[in-house]
Amino acid sequence: MKFPRIKFTKDSLATLLLLLPALVLVGFFVYFAISWNVVVSVSNWKDYSLVVDYSFGGFRQYEKLFADPIFLTSLKNNLILIAIFVPGTLLVGLFLALLLDQKIRKEGVFRTIYLLPFTLSFVVTAFLWRWMFNLDNGVLNYFLGFFNLTSDWIINPDIALYCVVIPLIWQFSGYTMLIILAGIKSIPVSHIMAAEVDGASGFYLYRRVIIPQLKTSIATAFVILIIFALKAFDFIWILTTGGPGTATYILPLYMFRSSFMDTKFAYGSAIATILLLLVMMIVVPYLYKTYRGKEK
Amino acid sequence: MASITLKNLTKKYGNTFAIENLNLEIKDGEFFILLGPSGCGKSTTLLSIAGLIKPEGGEIWIGDDLVASIEQGIFKRPQDRDGAMVFQDYALYPHMTVFKNIVFPLEIRGLDKNEVVRIIKERNEIARIKIVRLIKDINEIARIRKEKAETESNVKGGDETAREAKDEEDIEWIFKDEEELARIINDKNELARMAKDKKEIARLEKIRAETTSNVKEADETAKEAKDEEEVEWLFKDEEELARIINDKNEIAHIAKDRIEIAKKVKEAADRLGITDLLDRKPSQLSGGQRQRVALARAIVRNPKVFLMDEPLSNLDAKLRDFARAELKKLHEKVGTTFIYVTHDQLEAMSLGDRIAILNKGSLEQLGTPEDVYNHPANVFVAGFIGTPPINIMEGILIEKDGKIGVDCGHFTYNLASESELKGRIFAPEIIFGIRPENVKIAGGEIKEGAIIAEIYVIEPIGRENIIHLKIGEKHLISLTSAMQDLKVGDNVSISFDEKRIHIFDKKTQLALDPNYIHPWVNYGIARKDQGDLKGAIEAYEQAIALDPNTAIAWYNLGIARKDQGDLKGAIKAYERAVALNPKYVDAWVHLGATRSNLKDFAGAITATQTALKLSLEQNDARSTAMAYYNLGCYSAGAGKTLEVIDFLKKAIKIHNEYANIAKQDASFDSIRSNPEFLDLISMS
Amino acid sequence: MKLHFNRILLYIILIFLAFVTLLPLWTGILTAFKSEQDLILTTPVEFPLSPTLDPLIETFGLMARPIMNSLVFTITATILSCLLGSITGYVLALHAFKGSNTIFVLIIVGIFIPYQAVLVPLVLIMSRLDLYNSLGGLILTHTAYGIPICTLLFRSFYAEIPKSLIMAAKVDGAGIWTIYWRIVLRLSVLPFIVTAVFQFTNIWNDFLFGLVISRGVESMPASVELANLQGGFVALWNLQMAGTVWYTLPSLVVYLVLGKYLIRGFMTGAVKG
Structure with a gap:
């Protein structure tokens, strides 16, 4: 086999040198680490052991996974989370964006307020909402108390997962709004003017002219939200730690528990690999669509 | 200054050729125009010469220097080609003042370490020889000391003397002396001797500092610009100065270099009349001023060739006329080879010594403006050059009674100088071209046998009128004096200027023009x-x-x-x-x-x-x-x-x-x- | 008149939503100023009867060191990832070569991966490099995983620098590094602010890496320490909220002062990525 002769000019050498730190770090911490993780998932590393053993142990961890009810629950919960959280956030975000597009006075103030939750750490969100959900003197029950309606919120295994979605929508709506707002702002004014001259206005203008042009922004938000819903960890870990029981278990959380609480590293790595595959199923087509054909 | 030669230059984007086998020889000192519609490959050609694009095939020579040959694996980087470029959007560095913009190419090249090392070595060698000679001649040293004392008294004369010393020679003299002194100090024996008198050294040091500060003030560029930044730039910061004091040879050298550079910048700025703008940022300039700064940045380096990519197209019409004239003047002054890309045929005609007309990546015609206007090689060139555009009609060459004529359907035109086209009846399908200014409208009665046209639209453009004529279905444009009294709807007889008739072969689109080497x-x-x-x-x-x-x-x-x-x-x-x-x-x-x-x-x-x-x-x-x-x-x-x-x-x-x-x-x-x-x- | 009514309704909705958005923060902050007695005596949205700084003072002792830790590694990793991202983004945006787009996509994949997929190896790497439970380990981790998003942001910004400017610099004799150092970097003030604010917020808010890399006071990030408070002060909501206030304060200040840059960062990151 012949290798093409690579000739380094002064410039291409400089280019390589400048790229090197990023390539080394990303190559090592992303690609090498992912491969390593896969190796661990098929290794003989014993459960409950801190002694590393990389010898090949087959795919039994993966076999175990699909017989593990907690794993299946986590997977199911992840999917439910996506099914509620993503459309919910998109709707609220779209609504906020359309509201803010009405030539509002102090638009900046409202935008700053709506986006504020997104700049908070998930740890903070979890803390604030644990307080909101608090049974005795939580804000939610306080307000619902006026109507003689109270709930046991995240303590109730039947509704805990849905309760978790509320703060997430609270946190992500502002961000979604921002993405959609950027999409609205990028529609040429002449477009909207032309539609207005043609007699379109109000609701009709939005439905027929503006929203159809937001496809890209909404798709972007959609992808980002799905990926987040798959990756979410910090927030649920602190709010419910997966409980009650396994009611709010999701894959990242179960992976963390398996690896770092139960010290079943090979098993945890297998969960992580499945999780990675799920995320890549979304990311790869998205990146392909966004950057395809731009290669020079 | 250099000639430019392109041999079989080829550049592809994907599967389409941007340039295909282009051969051009651009003469030394020529104002050469690359003209063509967008996408014709003119900019690609220019960028290839600059070294900003790597062609797929062919050779590029700048003077005797082969800067690119794909076959031989040679490709010189832009910085090694010694060309300067002016871009359509001027590409001024927005964060730098005009002065720094202009100085940038000089400074960057000054950073070439090998060159600096070579110069320093050379200078040290010269200094060594001089020192040996100076030591031999103590009287000489004494004389220099006396001069030094004089300098001192001059310096003590203070600002006034320095300010009066508008003459640059004076400044140079002060520096030269400084240099000599530096060399003496560098010499160990002399240094030792001088070390005995520390006071003397301190005094000299002080004088040096004073001289430096006076030179700062005296430097004409600095004074005129009244720009502290600029002065600071000349001597950067004090730290650097302090470091450099250790090596007096170098300070003399660098300071002189920088004054040299500043002088060059000033020269370039003077030449383009932007001396007052040196301390402004590009964003504070008008379009015309930016364009001139871009030119100054290009000429300051004395490059072998100027490459210009539509430098006037971002200016408004009035300014463009003025800038065009300025550009022509500039070319006369600097005398370097200019390669100028434009899609504007008026610019091409008025500026170029020669014009290369490109279309779809290949050369359509190469010639003087007069050439391409009067002897277009093909239909494309005829149509591209000239406003309003040439009238083009399909027709057939006919021979009647031993005379050659052109039958364009609605009219037949007899060629008087029939001999030239005789014998060409074998390919009778032709395209007949006549420029609007060569279409004459005869006043008065319509004569027997004349070509009759109806006046369709009259467009007054000032001194002249553009007359749109109709001969049956055919449209024809005539450019006539506004003095001529014509009315829409009138039937008039028209005639063509015989010597200005263009006839092209329909199949090949090429001119049947005996004056053009086919x-x-x-x-x-x-x-x-x-x-x-x-x-x-x-x-x-x-x-x-x-x-x-x-x-x-x-x-x-x-x-x-x-x-x-x-x-x-x-x-x-x-x-x-x-x-x-x-x-x-x-x-x-x-x-x-x-x-x-x-x-x-x-x-x-x-x-x-x-x-x-x-x-x-x-x-x-x-x-x-x-x-x-x-x-x-x-x-x-x-x-x-x-x-x-x-x-x-x-x-x-x-x-x-x-x-x-x-x-x-x-x-x-x-x-x-x-x-x-x-x-x-x-x-x- | 109808139009007028619509406008009023619009503002009512906007203000109501703003109220809903701020409610958790509002009640959280109020609670941080309540004594245990007030916690029982007042409703969660009421002001405390006798405002007290005690919860804040008590939690400050616990949070001070972790907040210092967080500040140190957040600022360091922000600077490092911005610099590396800037250089990488510069090369990929302005000196594109065959395969540069592929390299770019391979780099930004790092934005999207679930960190669980690298968590076990990360812990192993850190203990091998002797960086486990150290600020150095956190700096390295956050720098490495920050490069993809920084590269994305800087590449988007640099793509807007006119190509002619780079060409002019090349013709003027500048090499790839000189162009970066003398021109591109000088035009990068805004991109650096935007990316730095963005990265600061990201790293400050991180919990997972801190959770697996730190074990003790010497490197414990504020986020992890705050989570630990939960176990320490069960049902002591005023203390939990006080800790939350301390942890949120630096990032809140950054948001309120430099919010518009953060918003630009979010937009650039989302529209292109």
Whole structure:
């Protein structure tokens, strides 16, 4: 086999040198680490052991996974989370964006307020909402108390997962709004003017002219939200730690528990690999669509 | 200053050619225009010359410097090509002042370490020699000290003296002296001697500082600009100064360099009238000012070639007219090769010494503005050059009563100078072109047999009117004086300026213009270069068919026929060529050679003697020598031994290499034993 | 008149939503100023009867060191990832070569991966490099995983620099590094602010890496320490909220002061990525 002769000019050498730190770090911490993780998932590393053993142990961890009810629950919960959280956030975000597009006075103030939750750490969100959900003197029950309606919120295994979605929508709506707002702002004014001259206005203008042009922004938000819903960890870990029981278990959380609480590293790595595959199923087509054909 | 040569330049984007086999020779000092519609490859060509694009094939020469040859794997970076470029959007560095923008290329190049090391070494060497000499001559040192004292008193004279010293020579003198002093101080013996008197050194140090500060003030550039930043730049910061004080040689050198640079910047700024703008940022400038800064940045470096990519197209119309004139003036002043890309034919015509018109990546025509306007090589060029555009109509060449005419359907136009197009009826489908200013509208009564047109629209553009005419279905534009009294709807008789008629072959789109050396010839040469002899001959024959009076086509046809082995055909072609152009030296030479190949030595000698006569007339030593030598060969063939020796003598006298050649030449086998011949060839 | 009514309704909705958005923060902050008694006596949205700084003072002792830790590694990793992202983004945006787009996509994949997929190896790497439970380990981790998003942001910004500017610099004799140092970097003030604010917020808010890399006070990030408070002060909501206030304060200040840059960062990151 012949290798093409690579000739380094002064410039291409400089280019390589400048790229090197990023390539080394990303190559090592992303690609090498992912491969390593896969190796661990098929290794003989014993459960409950801190002694590393990389010898090949087959795919039994993966076999175990699909017989593990907690794993299946986590997977199911992840999917439910996506099914509620993503459309919910998109709707609220779209609504906020359309509201803010009405030539509002102090638009900046409202935008700053709506986006504020997104700049908070998930740890903070979890803390604030644990307080909101608090049974005795939580804000939610306080307000619902006026109507003689109270709930046991995240303590109730039947509704805990849905309760978790509320703060997430609270946190992500502002961000979604921002993405959609950027999409609205990028529609040429002449477009909207032309539609207005043609007699379109109000609701009709939005439905027929503006929203159809937001496809890209909404798709972007959609992808980002799905990926987040798959990756979410910090927030649920602190709010419910997966409980009650396994009611709010999701894959990242179960992976963390398996690896770092139960010290079943090979098993945890297998969960992580499945999780990675799920995320890549979304990311790869998205990146392909966004950057395809731009290669020079 | 340099000429630019492009050989078979090719650049592809994907599967489409941006430039295809482009060959251009741009002369030293020429204002050369690359003109064409967008996407024609003109910018790609320019960027390839600059080194900003790597072509897929071909060679680029800047002067004697091969800067890109894909076949040989040579590709020089832009910074190694010594070209300067002006961009359409000027590409001024937004964060730098005008001064820093202009100084940037000088500064960057100044950073070339090898060069700096070389200069420092050189200077140290000079300094060493000078020191040795100075030590020998203590009086000299004393004299310099005295000068130093004078300097000091001058310096103490203070700001006034320095300010009065507008003369740059003065400043230079102060620095020179400083340099000398530095050298002396550097010399160890001298240093030791001086060290005895620390006070003296301190004093000198102080003087030096004062001198420096005075020089700062005195420097004219700095003073005029009144820009602290600039002054600071000259001497950067104090830390650097302190460090540099350790090496006095260097400070003198660098300071002088920087003053040199500042001077250059000032010169460039002066030249473009932007001296007042030196401390502004690009965002504070108008379009015209930015354009001039971009030019200043280009000229400050004295590059070998200026590359300009539509530098005027971002200016508004009024400013553009002015800037165009300025640019022309600038070219006259700097005298460097300018390569200028534009899609604006008016710019091209008014600025260019020569214009290359490109379309779809290949060259349509190369010539002076007058050339491309009056003798467009093809329909594209005719249509591209000129506003309002040329009138183009399809028609047929007809011959009636021995006269040639053009039948355009709705009218027939008789050509007065019928002889030129006679014999071209074999390809009667033509395109008829006439520029609007050559369409005359006759006033008064309509004459019998004239071409009648209806006035359709009148567009007044000031001094002139654009008259849209209708002849049946055909539209025609005429550019007439606004003084002429015309009304829409009038029927008028029109006439064409005979000498300005353009006729193109419909199939090839090429001009049937005897004044234009036919592209078919070039096409044939290119084919021959590729080894396609048959194709070449076809092309030459086509050229001859289109215009049988082109000597160069006949000449090339001859060469091709000879290469093919058709010697008799070759001789006929050469004979035709010299008949058409009796001063065609090369054709005569080849005619002689080919006749001799057929053993017609008498004919060969006649032809070569004509070539000799022409060579002597033209004072062309090379051709003369060759003619003498050839005459020798043919005389040998004819058995005229005496004349052989005579001719050979003359040939060797001009170029003694011919003795060597003769030694091995089979033509002389018959006289090889002749003592005179032996004598002659042993001369070398 | 109808139009007028619509406008009023619009503002009512906007203000109501703003109220809903701020409610958790509002009640959280109020609670941080309540004594245990007030916690029982007042409703969660009421002001405390006798405002007290005690919860804040009590939690400050616990949070001070972790907040210092967080500040140190957040600022360091922000600077490092911005610099590396800037250089990488510069090369990929302005000196594109065959395969540069592929390299770019391969780099930004790092934005999207679930960190669980690298968590076990990360812990192993850190302990091998002797960086486990150290600020250095956190700096390295956050720098490495920050490069993809920084590269994305800087590449988007640099793509807007006119190509002619780079060409002019090349013709003027500048090499790839000189162009970066003398020109591109000088035009990068805004991109650096935007990316730095963005990265600061990201790293400050991180919990997962801190959770697996730190074990003790010497490297414990504020986020992890705050989570630990939960176990320490069960049902002591005023203390939990006080800790939350301390942890949120630096990032809240950054948002309120430099919010518009953060918003630009979000937009650039989302529209292109």
